Amino acid sequence: MDKWQNSVAIVTGANSGIGFTIFKQLAENGIKVVGLDIYIETINKLKTETKNENIHAIVCDITKDDQTEAAFKWIEDTLGGVDILVNNAGILRTIGILEYDKPMKELEFNVNINYTAHVRVSRLAFKSMATRDKYGYIINISSVCGHSVVPVMDNGSIGVYNGTKYAMTATNEVMRFELNQMKNRKVRVTNIAPGVVLTNLYKNADVKEDDEGAVYKNPILRAKDVADQVVYLLTTPYEVHITNLIVRATGADL
Numbered sequence: 001m002d003k004w005q006n007s008v009a010i011v012t013g014a015n016s017g018i019g020f021t022i023f024k025q026l027a028e029n030g031i032k033v034v035g036l037d038i039y040i041e042t043i044n045k046l047k048t049e050t051k052n053e054n055i056h057a058i059v060c061d062i063t064k065d066d067q068t069e070a071a072f073k074w075i076e077d078t079l080g081g082v083d084i085l086v087n088n089a090g091i092l093r094t095i096g097i098l099e100y101d102k103p104m105k106e107l108e109f110n111v112n113i114n115y116t117a118h119v120r121v122s123r124l125a126f127k128s129m130a131t132r133d134k135y136g137y138i139i140n141i142s143s144v145c146g147h148s149v150v151p152v153m154d155n156g157s158i159g160v161y162n163g164t165k166y167a168m169t170a171t172n173e174v175m176r177f178e179l180n181q182m183k184n185r186k187v188r189v190t191n192i193a194p195g196v197v198l199t200n201l202y203k204n205a206d207v208k209e210d211d212e213g214a215v216y217k218n219p220i221l222r223a224k225d226v227a228d229q230v231v232y233l234l235t236t237p238y239e240v241h242i243t244n245l246i247v248r249a250t251g252a253d254l
Contacts, residue, residue: 001029003135004234008032008079012062012121013089015039018141018197020046021223022086022230027055029231031084034075036060036068036121062089062117063109072124081132085125086230087118087168088141096157107160114164119171122189129187135238136187138175139230142168144195144246150254169193169244176243188241192229195248197221219249 009026013019014035020042027033027046032054035043040057047055056079060071075082093110095102122138129136144150145158146165172191179187198220229247236242248254 001031001231001235003238004084005030006032007083008034008075008081009084009086010034010036010075010082010121010125011086011088012036012117014057015042018194018223018226019086019088021227022088022141025224025227025231026084026086027052030054032056032079034058034071034079036062036071037089062121063112065120068117068120068124072128076128081134082125082128083134083136084234085121085136085138086141087121087139089117090114090141090164092161093159094157095159097159099157099159110160111164114161115167115171118168122175126187130184134186137234138187138189139233140168140172140189140191141226142172142191142193144193144248144254146191146193147246165193172243176241186238188238190233190242191244192226192233193244193246194221194226195252195254197223197226218254219252221247221249221252225249 009031011019011023011026011033014023015037023033023035023043024046034056036058038059038061040059043055043057058071058074060067062068072082091110091113093106095106097107118140125138143165145162146169149162169191172189175189179189196218225247229245233242233245
């Protein structure tokens with residue numbers, strides 16, 4: 001991690017779950033970390049408790065162009081730019097694609113958070129890396145649902161969630177090809193695809209407890225297991241490019 005000392009990282013969806021654990025671990029490794037989230041209480045509490053001046057938080061809805069661009073401008077003006085981006089923000093909506101009596105806007109919101117916002121933030125981060133001719137890393141926290149269609153609950157649908165994760169898997173490869181075409185050897189992109197992780201993802205999606213129990217009946221990962229993979233990727237030499245990293249709990253089906 002020495003080569004990333006004093007570098008600047010952005011973590012989206014950094015106030016809880018996997019994002020917060022990644023945020024905390026990067027800060028502990030001497031990286032200046034900026035958390036983007038619509039809530040920042042947990043990040044601010046961490047800064048107060050640790051007195052770590054490298055911890056920053058910005059209230060930002062990354063589905064909005066103006067808010068996202070303003071956040072990046074602050075980072076450019078205050079910290080000099082972005083070297084590492086962790087695209088972590090994501091939600092799950094348990095509305096079936098064919099449930100025509102449910103509001104389409106809920107599915108659109110899922111797509112906007114899980115996919116479109118990631119593209120928006122990646123473009124801004126790459127602009128900062130490329131214009132400064134800096135080594136950089138874009139890490140997408142995706143899902144095994146981006147590699148196979150997974151019916152997570154026996155009596156419910158995860159709707160467009162699978163589709164958004166497949167889209168991120170494809171987009172990661174497209175970005176890699178674009179970097180190759182540019183002959184850019186300084187920026188790398190990686191999809192981390194975890195299996196089931198113990199977070200509030202299902203609770204926030206209003207999944208019933210019996211369904212949630214079915215989700216967690218197999219061995220599951222912890223948020224730290226995913227954060228450890230982010231640190232691992234950052235420790236790899238610049239000439240090594242791991243493009244996809246699928247991580248499951250030992251013995252898990254998902």
